[in-house]
Amino acid sequence: MATDAAKYYELYRRSSVGGTLADTLDHLITERRIEPQLAMKILANFDKAIAEVLADKVKARLTFKGHLDTYRFCDEVWTFIIKDINFKLDNTHTVHADRVKIVSCNTKRPGEA
Numbered sequence: 001m002a003t004d005a006a007k008y009y010e011l012y013r014r015s016s017v018g019g020t021l022a023d024t025l026d027h028l029i030t031e032r033r034i035e036p037q038l039a040m041k042i043l044a045n046f047d048k049a050i051a052e053v054l055a056d057k058v059k060a061r062l063t064f065k066g067h068l069d070t071y072r073f074c075d076e077v078w079t080f081i082i083k084d085i086n087f088k089l090d091n092t093h094t095v096h097a098d099r100v101k102i103v104s105c106n107t108k109r110p111g112e113a
Contacts, residue, residue, distance in 0.1 A: 009105050021046055027040040063088045066100070078104040 013016045025039040039048070066085030080102040087095045 004074065008044075008051050010043075010047055011103060011105065012047065012050045018046065018050075040109075061090055063091075064100075069099075076106055078102075080104075 011023060022043065023044060025034070028034045029036055029090055064082070064085055064087045066082040068080065069083045070081040073079075082100050082102065083098065085097050085100050088095070089095065
């Protein structure tokens with residue numbers, strides 16, 4: 001099972017849900033209610049579950065337009081910083097943001113078949 005979980009990126013741990021989960025697990029470890037090994041297994045399951053749910057359940061389409069400020073490609077990961085960006089959700093609702101960071105990873109890691 002650990003080898004299966006190792007295939008997933010840890011990107012979503014920095015989301016609000018992932019951060020809250022990590023904070024809660026840290027609190028439980030501090031109170032000695034769970035072992036650190038269990039917390040790591042829970043985080044690995046979170047990585048897998050969120051990646052699968054986003055891939056299988058989210059069908060919304062999004063387009064965006066803005067000014068590319070910075071981009072980089074390192075270790076098979078693209079990172080883009082876009083300023084003054086407008087998002088159009090399913091060609092209906094528009095959302096504006098001053099600055100957005102987009103991180104894009106391959107679904108398969110280097111060396112995987």
